Amino acid sequence: MRWTPFRLKHSGSTKNWLARQFKDPFVRKRFEDPAHYRSRAAYKLLDIDSMYKILDKPDVRAVVDLGAAPGSWSQVAAAKVGTLGLSAGPERAAIDQVRVEKRVLRGEDFGLREDAKSAKAGKEAVTWSGGDIYDFDVDNDAAAADVQTNAGRDRGGKVVIALDRLRIPPIRGVYTLQMDFLGPDAAPTIASLLPDGKADVILSDMAANASGFYVRDSAMSLEICEAVYQFTERHLRTAREVGRDRAGVLVLKHFVHPVLTDFRKTFLEPNFRNVFFVKPEASRKDSTEAYWVCLGWKGVN
Numbered sequence: 001m002r003w004t005p006f007r008l009k010h011s012g013s014t015k016n017w018l019a020r021q022f023k024d025p026f027v028r029k030r031f032e033d034p035a036h037y038r039s040r041a042a043y044k045l046l047d048i049d050s051m052y053k054i055l056d057k058p059d060v061r062a063v064v065d066l067g068a069a070p071g072s073w074s075q076v077a078a079a080k081v082g083t084l085g086l087s088a089g090p091e092r093a094a095i096d097q098v099r100v101e102k103r104v105l106r107g108e109d110f111g112l113r114e115d116a117k118s119a120k121a122g123k124e125a126v127t128w129s130g131g132d133i134y135d136f137d138v139d140n141d142a143a144a145a146d147v148q149t150n151a152g153r154d155r156g157g158k159v160v161i162a163l164d165r166l167r168i169p170p171i172r173g174v175y176t177l178q179m180d181f182l183g184p185d186a187a188p189t190i191a192s193l194l195p196d197g198k199a200d201v202i203l204s205d206m207a208a209n210a211s212g213f214y215v216r217d218s219a220m221s222l223e224i225c226e227a228v229y230q231f232t233e234r235h236l237r238t239a240r241e242v243g244r245d246r247a248g249v250l251v252l253k254h255f256v257h258p259v260l261t262d263f264r265k266t267f268l269e270p271n272f273r274n275v276f277f278v279k280p281e282a283s284r285k286d287s288t289e290a291y292w293v294c295l296g297w298k299g300v301n
């Protein structure tokens, strides 16, 4: 499908943003993809999964997706783990009840904040710190009913749990929680949804709103990494429990900074069999974000 965004009048910064979007191959790919991913971030996780096979394993039953809004990583996880109730494969996410509208990049929708225009009949708009904007048609009742029947224990113990400070429009086969992960209630709430309190894969794409100050942004990234690691200590199933060397997986977004490198050396390297630094192709070159893919959780004694 072709889109023509420049018909409307835009400010200079909006034009720059548009120009960047339309040059971005992953933005284009998303629009053409039958999987209807909610954001181009899906291709980061797909890239990681194609390299390390973290989700495509029969013993992966419980996935926690932190900083999940608008939801494309959860779409990928639900399709691969099988909580959609369908055979694995990202294309099955196309069955998602929430249809991403192709007209999302039309100029009049820029600047929407979450729920700001939800009064627009049947529409929801979500904007998030990554700067992309989504506009969904939401069949809330159908999707909510589907979450009840498809997520969690009803799927033979398979579960995908998505959490974000922002509201995540319902995703088929996924529990969605709107909470601050740094608050006291998030970890116990997630744990209560995990069939035995343990996850096989913990994904964190969380990023605090960038201030533009490198040191401050890195400090916030460290705070998030530390909180995710604390959750990992309590709730990630070990490789030994699974009986597979590379089981017990943590994917952790971070900003590249020496203090984060120290964090990796102190907490990740001693406690995982392998820790890989990954900059997926879909991660913007001008961003200091990157991911650690940590395989083979040893557990902390």
Ligand SMILES: C[S@@+](CC[C@H](N)C(=O)[O-])C[C@H]1O[C@@H](n2cnc3c(N)ncnc32)[C@H](O)[C@@H]1O
Pocket: 038, 039, 041, 042, 066, 067, 068, 069, 070, 071, 072, 073, 074, 128, 129, 130, 163, 164, 165, 166, 179, 180, 181, 182, 205, 206, 207, 208, 209
């Ligand atoms: C890059 S986006 C995630 C995109 C997502 N992986 C996807 O595929 O759609 C980062 C998200 O982290 C969330 N976030 C940042 N800090 C958070 C916190 N303390 N608790 C919960 N969510 C947080 C933001 O609200 C934002 O939605």
